[in-house]
Amino acid sequence: MKVLVAVKRVIDYNVKIRVRSDHSDVDLTNVKMAMNPFCEIAVEEAVRLKETGVATEVVVVTVGPKAAQEQLRTALALGADRAIHIDTSVETDNKVESLTVAKLLKGVVDEEQPGLVIFGKQAIDTDNNQTGQMLAALTGWGQGTFASEVKVEGDTLQVTREIDGGLQTVSLQLPAIVTTDLRLNEPRYAKLPDIMKAKKKLLEVKSPAEFGVEVVSNITLLKVEPPAERQGGVKVGSVDELVDKLKNEAKVL
Template identity: 55%
Template sequence: MAMRVLVGCKRVIDYAVKIRINPTKSGVVRKGVKHSMNPFDEIALEEAVRLKEKKVASEIIAVSCGTQQSQETLRTALAMGADRAVLVKYGTEDEPDMGPLAVANVLAKLAVQENVDLIILGKQAIDDDCNQTGQMVASLLGWPQATFASELTVDGPKLAITREVDGGLESIKVTLPAVVTADLRLNEPRYATLPNIMKAKKKPLTTLDPGSLGVDIADLTSRQEVLSVEDPPVREAGSKVANVDELISKLKEAGVV
């Protein structure tokens, strides 16, 4: 069976950037800061491309929910091997991102509209670390889910998944259509080559708004309110001790022993 695969590609502040809190302490500075594709989403996309190389997948659709600048992320996805891309445009650089529940509703609507067989997402985004969207999409669609996947094998109408859990590894099978979220050790994403970057410019990229999919963002806003964003406290300098007795004495003073 040749599957149609939908992959979520979130635009986030690059992992190598030193984060700065904005003057109002309502969030972090995003303007003029380098952004890139969420690393876990890169892994999800790489897995989809590998499925297509094995002739298991017939088409890969990359999706991003965000500002116009998210087109850059989708062009990267196209250069890595996605066939076409969809930008669900929302917000500005000064506004918070679309929340996990809103994104899940958008992806669920697109999955039905595009008649996909498999949704692969990163297990979480490195900016908010919510780890919610994949599970929410599966629930909205009523599809089986396999989260934290470190290995994926197609077995007829089913997927054999190895999951990373607290106690080690867990092996499960899910029936397609399904939702999979990618963990760090699923694969190592490829770099987009210059020829593929040039080809990506000619691949189709469609822009939609949430309303055209029947998604009302106002009804799906976060139930949480950010009161303040603060820098972590600066760690106090340590001190050297001359011997074990002095160490024990200081530990007693601190109430540790």
């Protein structure tokens, strides 16, 4: 079975985000970029499926500028076999929207015919949590979102999902779409020999036009604001003082 994994280039989660002075967007000047953490989990799960003999090939794909090839090379170093980059640098400088990404990935799915597609449940930059679901709708495949456990049994996929009430297990007929949650696995670190080997693995570059998809923006970003700064706490000397502050300052009583 071939497994297709979608990954995204985002700001490294360790970086403190800066907003541009005109509040038009996030400032990306000299900012470290990395693979989306949920996508790392998706890559790890696909590689584990290959190591256990369930998957025969792991293909990673990303949609974005040329610089996103760095994240594809990272995925190759983690154990993926080959990569596909859909380069959107020429079409637009704006962010590519989820539905456009889903349509492009539908074109990749039609070409590659994978038995399973794995996503991170969401990207930490936009937090939309919708591309995997959109691709499931476009392909007509079953989907298991927020996966904390994945088991392949023949042509059936058992996905344990994290929901508000606890855990839910669903059975999907392959081919299917899975989006990963944090507790699915612990991603490995790429070793130096694997990083060197990744440079020789196939990385194919395609354009949106090859899939018949036009990259257009239907959403206008109006303003970006940093989160409000939290005020420091205070110590109180008695219960009466605490109640007074909660009632007269915090206005919660």
